[in-house]
Structures are given as structure tokens and as C-alpha cells.
Amino acid sequence: MSEVGSATSTPSVAQNASDKLASDFDDFLALLTTQLQYQDPLDPMDSNEFTQQLVSFTGVEQQIAANKNLETLISQMSSESVSNAVNSYLGKEITVETDKAGLNDGKLKWEYTVDSTAETTKITITSDKTGEVVYQGYGETEMGLHQFEWNAPDDLEDGIYTLSVQPATAEGTAIATNIYSVGKVTSIETINGLPYLASNGIILAPDQVLAVKEIPSSDTTDDNTGGDTPPEET
Secondary structure, eight states: OBBBOOOOOOOHHHHHHHHHHHHHHHHHHHHHHHHHHHTTTOOOOHHHHHHHHHHHHHHHHHHHHHHHHHHHHHHHHHHHHHHHHHHTTSSEEEEEEESEEOOOEEEEEEEEEEESOOEEEEEEEEEEOOOOOOEEEEEEEEEEEEEEEEEEOOOOOSEEEEEEEEEEEETBBBBBOOEEEEEEEEEEEEEEEEEEEEEEEEEEEGEEEEEEEEOOTTTTOOTTTTTOOOOOOO
């Protein structure tokens, strides 16, 4: 079951300020009352000074009230952002520009581009945790966008893995490529009030998403699609 993360509820800055102001205002009234009781009848307190002190407290109180309203507005916007993220991404497949992917249901899935036709396209998958190469093979050589999905061995440890794609000409000249991670959004997390997507073991912001699509309930894929058989050694 997917989960939506939320921040721990803590007193707001405005609430703390309001509590402090209430305490200070009580002290102010106590001092003012005492001052009025013991003032010199021949030289009473200046009414303008008395009024100015009250106005200062009123101004601070109004500013705190405005801050409370602003915090409420921000909280509502944050809740709306999380709700929109849930509706837009949760349970759907997204594509992001990164060479990293998390092992999910025994599979690792990427897309990659080849900017011009290559003689060979070497593909390597490495464990981020151990640095061990867990797969080497060859992918598509035609210019364009290609998919690569690898069914990992049953004993492969869960974690983050990095894909390396190295297309090259017959002369060995490297050809430019871009790599994209493809995975299902399994949960929405909130960090500092902003929604983030958890997909393929990676936490990312919604603005990093390049594509979103529904996952058909009957979606099945053959092993290691998008890859060619390595050429024989001579």
C-alpha cells in the first residue's frame, strides 16, 4: 500500500510569537497600572506616551495575526500540492533524466538515446553500494530512443544501481547519449512542506519528471528488452 508522508505537527512561529506577546502584554499592563497608581499628581504621565505604547503593542499584534494568516495559506497550498501530486503521479510510471534506478520486483528499467548510428553500444550495470559490475552486454545501435529492462538474478541485493551506456563508431569514437530512469511512483513524501516522489528507490521533485503514463494492469515485458547479444570474441 502506498503511503503519503507528512511533517510532524509543531507550534508555528506566529503562534509562539502570539503567546510571547500575550505574556509581554500582561506584564506591560501590570507595570502600567502600577505606574498610574504611583504617578505624581502634579506631573502625571504624558497621555501621548501612554497612547504610543498601546499603539506599538497593537501594531505587533496585527503583524502576528497577518503572519498566522500567511502560515495558514502556505499550509493549505502545501496540502493542495501533495493532493495534486497523489492524483498526478501515485501509482503511475514516470521517466526522469538519471542513470540511477532502484531494483523493483526483480527488474531495473531505463531508456537511453543514441545520437547517431553506432557500431556497438556497450551497456554496464553497477551496484552503487558495492561498486560491483552486475551486468555487461550490448544494446541498440540505431540512432534514437531505446528501452532497456533487465531482469536481475534472484539473489541480487535490493538497492540503487547505475547504468552506463557507451555507443561508439567502428573507429572507436564515442557517441553522445542520454540516460533516463523509468519507474513506478510508490509513495508521495513531504519534505519541508513540499511534495516529493518516491520511485525506484529515489526521492525526486515533481519538476524533474519528463514523462508520466498509466501502468496497464496486464503489463508484462520480456527479459532484457532493448539489448542485443554480445558479439562473439575472436
